[in-house]
Amino acid sequence: xxxxxxxxxxxxxxxxxxxxxxxxxxxxxxxxxxxxxxxxxxxxxxxxxxxxxxxxxxxxxxxxxxxxxxxxxxxxxxxxxxxxxxxxxxxxxxxxxxxxxxxxxxxxxxxxxxxxxxxxxxxxxxxxxxxxxxxxxxxxxxxxxxxxxxxxxxxxxxxxxxxxxxxxxxxxxxxxxxxxxxxxxxxxxxxxxxxxxxxxxxxxxxxxxxxxxxxxxxxxxxxxxxxxxxxxxxxxxxxxxxxx
Ligand code: ADP
Ligand code: MG
Numbered sequence: 001x002x003x004x005x006x007x008x009x010x011x012x013x014x015x016x017x018x019x020x021x022x023x024x025x026x027x028x029x030x031x032x033x034x035x036x037x038x039x040x041x042x043x044x045x046x047x048x049x050x051x052x053x054x055x056x057x058x059x060x061x062x063x064x065x066x067x068x069x070x071x072x073x074x075x076x077x078x079x080x081x082x083x084x085x086x087x088x089x090x091x092x093x094x095x096x097x098x099x100x101x102x103x104x105x106x107x108x109x110x111x112x113x114x115x116x117x118x119x120x121x122x123x124x125x126x127x128x129x130x131x132x133x134x135x136x137x138x139x140x141x142x143x144x145x146x147x148x149x150x151x152x153x154x155x156x157x158x159x160x161x162x163x164x165x166x167x168x169x170x171x172x173x174x175x176x177x178x179x180x181x182x183x184x185x186x187x188x189x190x191x192x193x194x195x196x197x198x199x200x201x202x203x204x205x206x207x208x209x210x211x212x213x214x215x216x217x218x219x220x221x222x223x224x225x226x227x228x229x230x231x232x233x234x235x236x237x238x239x240x241x242x243x244x
Contacts, residue, residue, distance in 0.1 A: 004063070005030045005161050005192040006051055011060035013046055013216075020046045022216045024060070030160075033193045035203040038213035039239065044196040047213065048163050051194070052076075052083040065160055081109065084154030088166040090146045092138040092153070098125065099134040102153045110157070117156070124152040128182050144175030148182055155186075162186065164195040200243060204228070212236045 006028040013021035049055040062069040102121035106112040128148035168176045210227040212220040
């Protein structure tokens with residue numbers, strides 16, 4: 001395993017002629033927990049989606065667990081096996097049960113047997129504290145439960161890195177905590193995590209470093225204490241003023 005989980009160098013990403021990411025440089029150590037925040041439209045989702053190449057980059061390099069991502073198609077599949085992703089809107093397959101959602105990718109892309117995939121799925125459903133929901137369909141679950149299924153589904157691939165894109169923003173307030181607790185749990189086990197979120201209490205509790213983005217750039221990166229008590233960037237100062 002590489003000591004550096006993710007290395008982004010001079011990453012530039014355009015949508016048409018609009019620069020969504022400009023000269024992004026970020027190295028994430030193995031086991032490190034990074035929280036990414038910033039105003040809407042600042043490029044947070046784009047940044048996180050480039051790491052498993054849901055978005056292609058225009059220039060620069062991204063190396064994930066020692067594998068260069070930008071070099072061509074073959075590496076992309078390999079990297080995606082190592083990188084789990086949890087989205088704001090869960091993205092579960094509605095026509096499949098919770099268990100089927102969890103076993104699909106391991107069986108399809110890792111050629112794991114059904115028995116083994118089911119055992120792994122039940123293990124992770126237990127971990128996210130919903131083992132009894134295995135045979136239900138997503139629509140029969142609350143948002144918080146669906147998001148925990150999405151986390152379990154990602155874990156079933158045994159990823160080395162987990163990416164989260166605002167995993168609690170689509171949830172009713174009373175369900176935010178159950179999902180954050182699940183993520184705090186994961187963080188405690190040494191999983192490399194990159195999480196876009198505005199849950200600053202979570203960031204304080206879990207993050208090794210917090211990244212603040214503005215207009216496609218990383219404009220501040222610091223450990224939590226310095227980030228909150230001594231912000232340098234003016235946009236960050238305003239941002240912190242608005243949310244606290
Ligand atoms: P954030 O997650 O910080 O809100 P995004 O990464 O989603 O920001 O978007 C950054 C910028 O890129 C925004 O201005 C957004 O409108 C634009 N953008 C995002 N996705 C696309 C797309 N598929 N096509 C064109 N513009 C996009
Ligand atoms: Mg976003």
